[in-house]
Amino acid sequence: MRKIRWGVLSTAKIGVAKVIPAMQRAQFGTVDAIASRDAAKGRTVASQLGIARVHESYEALLADAEIDAVYIPLPNHLHVPWTRRALEAGKHVLCEKPIALTAAEAIELVAAAARFPRQKVMEAFMYRFHPQWQKTRELVLGGAIGELRTVHAHFSYWNVDPQNIRNRADVGGGAMMDIGCYCVSFGRWLFEAEPQRVLGLVDRDPGFGTDRLASGVLDFGRGTTTFTCSTQLSPYQRATIHGTQGRIEIEIPVNAPPDQPTRLWLQRGTAIEEVTFAACDQYTLQADAFARAILDDTPVPTPLTDAVGNMRVIEAVFASAREATWVELR
DSSP states (O other): OOOEEEEEESSOOOIIIIIIIHHHOOOOOOEEEEEOOSSSHEEEEEEEEEETEEESHHHHHTOTOOOEEEOOOOOGGHHHHHHHHHTTTTEEEEEEEOOOSSHEEEEEEEHHHHTTTTEEEEEOOGGGGGHHHHHHHHHHTTTTSSSEEEEEEEEEEEOOTTSSGOOOGGTTHHHHIIIIIIHHHHHHHHSSOSSSSEEEEEOOOTOOEEEEEEEEEEEEEEEEOOOOOSSSSOOOOOEEEEEEEEEEEEESSSSTTTTOEEEEEEEOOOOOEEEEEOOOHHHOOOOOOHHHHHHHHHHSOHHHHHHHHHHHHHHHHHHHHHTSOOOOOO
């Protein structure tokens, strides 16, 4: 069985702590190289994770003929530039979310990727591959809760470190880009549609300039998504999906633990059923799904056009907050 040979651009924490170890457990891929502009750190991480080759520049990794695909966990403002360079180097690309800083940038990436039709590009919304979300989508689309009417999500944590990239406006930090993007994605994925209009409220940190608290309403015409995300609230996450005949509540919708079971609750009438899922790593599942698209030459599960739609909504949330009015997206 052929496997995809992965290279990783940077020793970012998300990659080292979560994604790379998960990719190393995947069925259809191996992690063969990593690149770091800090040579010593690159060697240390490679030794720690058992990665065979270390490149001292991103360019060198992209020139490595023994790499098929790259995973990009770089800061947000570097996602599009390095995705484009990876495509030009003949690599497939799995890039962390948000893959772009603006809808216009995402549209430009779609056009750039179209020049390389044999290469796969995907934004890494790993939650969609977890069985709890696969089951949720199956239940919703199958009518288990009647007609879908509203999705509500909350995602927050506490981080006031001025050196953390999530608190740096110049590199695409802030709550909406880091975690609000999930909240927006939930509703769009379950409604299988784009919202007609968006309302947003945003509070910015006076020092960082980033959005530290953001809430939004997405109007799909036949239902809504409402959410709150924050980088300066007590840590919590939950997603609830309501229909005309029932509801689904997901206990840990985004950071599902890879080593513990997860659960959701399905309520119809007064009866509540708890559905439990065996421990699994959604990053491993994501890596295998992307690898299968490469090996079978089939479309990736999440096309780049989805990234464009998500960025349009995020921009609309900010525009609505500035203008204190609904923003039409039709």
